Amino acid sequence: MRLEPxxxxxxxxxxxxxxxxRAFLGMGLAFTAGTLVGGACGYSLxxxxxxxxxxxxxxxxxxxxxxxxxxxxxxxxxxAPIQELLDQRLLFLMMRERTYAQDPVLWRGVARLTEHVIxxxxxxxxxxxxxxxxxxxxxxxxxxxxxxxxxxxxLREIPR
Amino acid sequence: xxxGGGSGLRGPQAVPQGGTIQVEIGPNDTEVEVSEAGVGxxxxxxxxxxxxxxxxxPNVPGGTLLYxxxxxxxxxxxxxxxxxxxxx
Numbered sequence: 001m002r003l004e005p006x007x008x009x010x011x012x013x014x015x016x017x018x019x020x021x022r023a024f025l026g027m028g029l030a031f032t033a034g035t036l037v038g039g040a041c042g043y044s045l046x047x048x049x050x051x052x053x054x055x056x057x058x059x060x061x062x063x064x065x066x067x068x069x070x071x072x073x074x075x076x077x078x079x080a081p082i083q084e085l086l087d088q089r090l091l092f093l094m095m096r097e098r099t100y101a102q103d104p105v106l107w108r109g110v111a112r113l114t115e116h117v118i119x120x121x122x123x124x125x126x127x128x129x130x131x132x133x134x135x136x137x138x139x140x141x142x143x144x145x146x147x148x149x150x151x152x153x154x155l156r157e158i159p160r
Numbered sequence: 161x162x163x164g165g166g167s168g169l170r171g172p173q174a175v176p177q178g179g180t181i182q183v184e185i186g187p188n189d190t191e192v193e194v195s196e197a198g199v200g201x202x203x204x205x206x207x208x209x210x211x212x213x214x215x216x217x218p219n220v221p222g223g224t225l226l227y228x229x230x231x232x233x234x235x236x237x238x239x240x241x242x243x244x245x246x247x248x
Contacts, residue, residue, distance in 0.1 A: 069233050069234060072234065090227070090238045090240060091234065091236060091238060093197075094195070094227045094229065094236070094238055095233070095234075095236075097195075097197075097198060097199070097200040098195060098200050098201070098202060098227075101200055128225075128240065131223075131225060132197055132225055132240070135196075135197040135198030135224075135225060136197065136198050137198075138198065139196075139197075139198030139199055140198055140200075
């Protein structure tokens, strides 16, 4: 009896190949979907960034006003470092009273300046700034909750 | 003594009651605005560009601070001028 070799190895099955056309369509759909999702996310992020003046150091959101100039002043008032507010003090105080006298957020910037000038001795032109703040507080109508009128005696004690 | 050198607006640091404020403005501005600190409503004074303007001091008490400005919004240039009382 003679044994014949039997080869059991079948030809390797070819991996199914996606039709070129279907693959192209799939890639196109994936690209379009990615573009749409990315665009929507970018748009909503940009809206969020541009529509708000930011958040205060305490995390309180600053309400967007729809007026870019007012939003920038609000950012200076409650978000910006005190040195930036000091650097812009003339512009900030003048625009607050000439253009946005009723804005309560800007009064918080006046309060920040007031506290800083009372508690910090080495502010540039400290006496002049104190007198400017006295005029701002006594001739304006600051929100009662800021108690700015109570700070006027301390401002008056600052030497010229 | 002048202040505001190089900013497109130059003027005195202090002026007497009843006097005038002489300010030099740059070539791009045609109007100077003056307001009393704390009050808000400015008076406007047309000025030929690149010229010196002579603005009457508002009728305010001695010690009052005045904002003198040219330009609008955040591009405004500002100097602060003090009004002092004349001894009588």
